[in-house]
Amino acid sequence: MGFFSKFRKKSPWILHYNTGGCNGCDIEILSALAPRYDIERFGMLNRGNPKQADILLVTGPVTKNCKDVLRRLYLEMAEPKVVVAMGACAHGGGIFRNFYHVENGVNNIIPVDVWIPGCAPRVEALIDGMVEAIEIWQQKSKEKEYLRDHEKVIKTLGVEDDG
Amino acid sequence: MVNPNMQIEEVTLDNVVDKIKEFYDEREWNFITINATDLGGEIQIDWLFSKYRAKNIIKIFRANVSYDAFIPSIVPVIPSAWLAEWELADLFGLDVENATTGVFIAPDGPKAPLRVDTKL
Amino acid sequence: MGKIIVPFGSQHIALPEPISFLFETENEIITKVEAHIGYVHRGIEKAAITKFEYTQLPYLTARVCGLCSITHAGAVVHGIEKLMDIEVNKRIDYLRMLVVELDRIHSHLLANGHVAEVVGYENLFMQTFRAREDVMDVLEAITGNRVQYDYQTIGGVARDMDSEIAEFAKKKLKKLKDNVLKVMEFHDSDYTFGLKTKGIGVISKEMAAKYNTAGPVARASGLDTDVRAEFDYLPFEEVGYKMQLRSEGDVWARNMVRFDEILNSIEMCENILNNLPEGEYKVKVKGRPKGEVVVRVEAPRGECFYYLRGSGKKVMDRVRIRVPTYANIPILKELFLGAKYSDAQAIVLSFDPCMSCTAR
Ligand code: SF4
Numbered sequence: 165m166g167f168f169s170k171f172r173k174k175s176p177w178i179l180h181y182n183t184g185g186c187n188g189c190d191i192e193i194l195s196a197l198a199p200r201y202d203i204e205r206f207g208m209l210n211r212g213n214p215k216q217a218d219i220l221l222v223t224g225p226v227t228k229n230c231k232d233v234l235r236r237l238y239l240e241m242a243e244p245k246v247v248v249a250m251g252a253c254a255h256g257g258g259i260f261r262n263f264y265h266v267e268n269g270v271n272n273i274i275p276v277d278v279w280i281p282g283c284a285p286r287v288e289a290l291i292d293g294m295v296e297a298i299e300i301w302q303q304k305s306k307e308k309e310y311l312r313d314h315e316k317v318i319k320t321l322g323v324e325d326d327g
Numbered sequence: 328m329v330n331p332n333m334q335i336e337e338v339t340l341d342n343v344v345d346k347i348k349e350f351y352d353e354r355e356w357n358f359i360t361i362n363a364t365d366l367g368g369e370i371q372i373d374w375l376f377s378k379y380r381a382k383n384i385i386k387i388f389r390a391n392v393s394y395d396a397f398i399p400s401i402v403p404v405i406p407s408a409w410l411a412e413w414e415l416a417d418l419f420g421l422d423v424e425n426a427t428t429g430v431f432i433a434p435d436g437p438k439a440p441l442r443v444d445t446k447l
Numbered sequence: 448m449g450k451i452i453v454p455f456g457s458q459h460i461a462l463p464e465p466i467s468f469l470f471e472t473e474n475e476i477i478t479k480v481e482a483h484i485g486y487v488h489r490g491i492e493k494a495a496i497t498k499f500e501y502t503q504l505p506y507l508t509a510r511v512c513g514l515c516s517i518t519h520a521g522a523v524v525h526g527i528e529k530l531m532d533i534e535v536n537k538r539i540d541y542l543r544m545l546v547v548e549l550d551r552i553h554s555h556l557l558a559n560g561h562v563a564e565v566v567g568y569e570n571l572f573m574q575t576f577r578a579r580e581d582v583m584d585v586l587e588a589i590t591g592n593r594v595q596y597d598y599q600t601i602g603g604v605a606r607d608m609d610s611e612i613a614e615f616a617k618k619k620l621k622k623l624k625d626n627v628l629k630v631m632e633f634h635d636s637d638y639t640f641g642l643k644t645k646g647i648g649v650i651s652k653e654m655a656a657k658y659n660t661a662g663p664v665a666r667a668s669g670l671d672t673d674v675r676a677e678f679d680y681l682p683f684e685e686v687g688y689k690m691q692l693r694s695e696g697d698v699w700a701r702n703m704v705r706f707d708e709i710l711n712s713i714e715m716c717e718n719i720l721n722n723l724p725e726g727e728y729k730v731k732v733k734g735r736p737k738g739e740v741v742v743r744v745e746a747p748r749g750e751c752f753y754y755l756r757g758s759g760k761k762v763m764d765r766v767r768i769r770v771p772t773y774a775n776i777p778i779l780k781e782l783f784l785g786a787k788y789s790d791a792q793a794i795v796l797s798f799d800p801c802m803s804c805t806a807r
Contacts (some may be wrong), residue, residue, distance in 0.1 A: 182464050184487040187803045188513025188594040190464065191557060195583070198560075198576030212459055228433035229486045230465060233457055259510050262498075263490040264437050284513065284594040330529075331678070331741055357672060358659045359743075360769040362754050373754075377743065379672055383679060385741055407658040407777035411769075418492075431485040431806055440493050 175207035179217035185224030188284040189251040214240040225253040225260040226267040244304040252283035361411040400424035464802040488806040495766040512804040518746040526755040530736035538726035548712040554747035555705040558799035565792040566643035578626035603729030644699040648794040658778040662749020668696035674745035686718040698797040770804035
């Protein structure tokens with residue numbers, strides 16, 4: 165484990181993006197930042213910069229307008245990174261499944277590591293999922309797994325690797 | 328819920344702008360929105376207004392138009408109407424004066440999704 | 448100085464939802480705006496007339512927006528009950544009103560806290576959100592969920608309320624009122640907060656009327672419009688509803704109007720809890736919706752309008768949703784012109800924009 169990873173594990177930064185859900189999940193994320201639930205106990209901060217974020221927290225079923233933005237945010241994040249999908253509609257669309265402007269869930273666009281079910285999930289469930297995400301993040305940075313799966317991921321993302 | 332007092336006035340596309348100009352007073356009436364309903368074969372367009380400081384009064388200008396009709400814009404009279412008009416162009420595929428498409432529908436999305444014969 | 452183009456959104460730390468603006472700025476002053484508001488378009492209006500039966504509609508429209516899910520579900524329920532000629536009893540009306548007002552409190556507190564955060568007053572954001580958790584507890588006790596309540600159903604509400612919950616709610620509301628007054632004091636009198644909000648993004652009464660604004664944005668400019676007073680869908684006047692008006696029309700006034708409404712809503716909730724009529728919480732439902740009706744309800748952000756049309760089938764013929772943010776977008780665009788770029792965040796958030804409502 166490198167010098168910086170030691171600190172990153174203690175303070176992962178979150179990048180939150182709503183891809184077209186009803187924003188019920190998003191206000192629960194705001195609640196999680198507030199004093200009652202206080203996700204900062206785990207060192208997590210919501211920072212809106214993909215270049216510095218470790219965990220991508222996605223809500224919503226991914227609309228056609230949002231999918232390119234989501235893909236770009238994912239690609240802009242540095243490895244190792246963890247994707248957390250929150251809410252029923254991030255899991256294959258939920259109530260919005262097969263609507264004409266919806267891509268049916270986050271993992272049709274980017275690979276997902278942690279799922280948090282519920283509509284809307286409770287804040288406790290969100291915290292649970294985020295803690296799990298840190299563990300996966302550690303695992304990834306130890307095993308350098310992201311390098312092994314790289315080709316497959318690039319293929320699902322549908323982008324050209326200019327090597 | 329009580330019965331809303333809906334005053335429906337039939338108009339045509341030629342005279343709707345003049346009718347609304349004559350009727351609309353921004354201190355008395357709140358422009359709600361423009362609504363379109365596909366009746367199968369033709370589209371019913373409603374311009375809806377509600378009265379300030381009154382109970383349950385709704386004024387509707389209604390026109391039945393064909394799919395390829397040219398809808399005149401009421402933006403010169405009501406400057407906030409552009410969003411509703413652009414939506415007509417986007418979701419119903421109507422030909423609206425000065426409208427830009429692509430506000431809601433992505434380039435790879437379906438065309439005119441809210442028409443009944445668009446099966447999705 | 449040349450022109451500089453600054454993108455704002457769709458992913459941005461200040462925005463919980465995707466909306467994007469392209470500001471063309473000259474010396475920090477915004478000279479041109481392009482807005483893209485359609486990121487969240489999912490096609491709910493189409494699904495409402497093809498995939499879902501009318502009994503399922505309240506659950507679908509609740510997912511238009513998480514913050515005002517109760518208003519959307521309520522609007523559909525009121526409309527369908529009108530089309531099916533169902534009369535509900537007083538207790539149902541009162542229970543519905545209670546949840547609608549509690550929802551307004553939590554939404555307004557969220558909006559005010561958010562404004563405090565984007566002007567850089569993080570502590571106030573935290574305090575406002577702490578006060579908000581009390582009302583979330585009450586909502587959870589009454590409806591069973593924190594965000595998506597699914598409380599109103601056709602012909603009644605989903606569950607009854609017993610006296611234990613009523614007592615709990617009364618206690619919490621009292622505490623909430625104290626906290627809200629404290630937080631309001633800060634919003635009202637804090638000097639630095641005032642520097643960032645007073646005189647910023649001013650809408651005059653004439654402008655508000657000209658652009659047909661809705662909700663707290665209109666009332667902060669002195670335009671006296673409130674659907675609770677203009678449309679009889681629930682007996683708000685019986686429980687002490689009063690219209691709240693301010694005249695300044697700036698970011699600060701919009702926050703204060705929301706606080707005034709919170710206090711009014713708390714009063715209404717207490718009145719409801721003290722005078723809850725007896726009766727069933729569900730009535731018998733028969734028939735299918737037939738005919739057309741317009742429904743206007745007051746969402747936390749302003750007037751929410753529904754047009755429903757049915758022809759005696761299981762699936763409706765048309766469901767049209769027009770939400771308050773949709774009415775406020777045109778003036779928001781005008782307001783940016785001539786404003787400083789550094790104020791843009793506060794102006795956007797003071798409108799409390801709800802994009803998932805707008806694009807549906
Ligand atoms: S999971 Fe439910 S609450 Fe969360 S964004 Fe989707 S519809 Fe809204």
